[in-house]
Amino acid sequence: MTTTLITNIGELVTVDQADRVLRDAALIIEGGRIAWIGSADQAPPADERFDAAGRTVLPGWVDSHTHLVFDGDRSEEFEARMAGADYVAGGISTTVEATRKASDAQLKTLVSRRIAEAVAGGTTYLETKTGYGLSLDEEARHARLLDELRQAGEVDAVTYLGAHLVPPGEKAESYTALAAGPMLEAVSQHVQWADVFCEEGAFTADQSRQVLSAAKEAGLGLRVHGNQLGQGPGVQLAVELGAASVDHVNYLSEADIEALQSTWAGWDAGQAEGTPGTTATCLPACDLSTRQPLAPARQLLDAGVAIALASNCNPGTSYTTSMNFNVSTAVLQMRLSLKEAIRAATFSAAVSLGAHHEVGSLEVGKRADLHMLDAPRAIHLAYRPGMPMTYAVWRKGQRLR
Ligand SMILES: N=CN[C@@H](CCC(=O)O)C(=O)O
Ligand SMILES: [Zn+2]
Structure with a gap:
């Protein structure tokens, strides 16, 4: 097997359990995995050599929350919001209408383009959701297309979000029954996760519980969109059902934070072992685009709740795949240290997807998913916000950029 030495790394941010940052470091890739990490002057020989010329290397971003299957444009809705209009869930139906008209080939092309954009920004592990189909046939079609992309290695995890919105003109009760019954049955062979917009x-909490309980019964992992637009039952429901993640979390009560905290009692953060609790996934780009208060990430971390950062790329509330932007915003505006923000966008996001044994940190044996910054130190992500910082990306040891 060919070995590749990446050497002369100015700063290697491992995100390992000791949170080591190595200077003048090197790393060897073999068979798509990390085979060796250490000091550049002690690196063993390899077949190929890549000179990082003092640049920074960190794990590829793990984007644990995206909605990439969509067509149509909602820039007018965004513009109206910037002029003072509120974000409302109903906007989802505009995208549903456009997406239903798109052919399989069109949708796949659109999704692949968005993935390529994400990769170009350093994302190497990606979750994405259905949720713009909202009929049995359409949700099944979107789940199948995403599953095809997963099998082709472009996507890593697929989530069923049939309970995204009650389609206009339909009754909440019968639509919920469909989403928890035949629709779930039609998608479950294609997905690993189920999500609801609670x-x-x-x-409502009861409708969300109905869908999530059925999904759990079908063997899917659970995620929840909750507490985005106001205090709501999403967090409590996520904790009650043992969801891996509750996402948005903009409006939290003390009781919500305590409930999340209680789920992490069986997890040893130092060793990254045990049973993970419910991750609070923060979506700063979405918060800015909807003019919602930024999620209380600092308070959550201080309470011992694991947080993830994700792009929530979608046409309504966050039309960006840029994890660099989300990480720099977390440092600049949410009072996370750079290390905390990087961990949230890599290892902790991987924990929320049950993928932390495989990705999310640079350790021997893990997938060689690397993000090289054109900067001598990782803090440049926040120090030089908005600059084109991603220099090279390896996914499973393959250089993609
Ligand atoms: N909040 C629910 N779903 C998406 C937005 C969907 C849309 O408006 O198209 C989100 O995560 O923000
Ligand atoms: Zn979302």
């Missing part, structure tokens, strides 16, 4: 204007 919020005023979308699904």
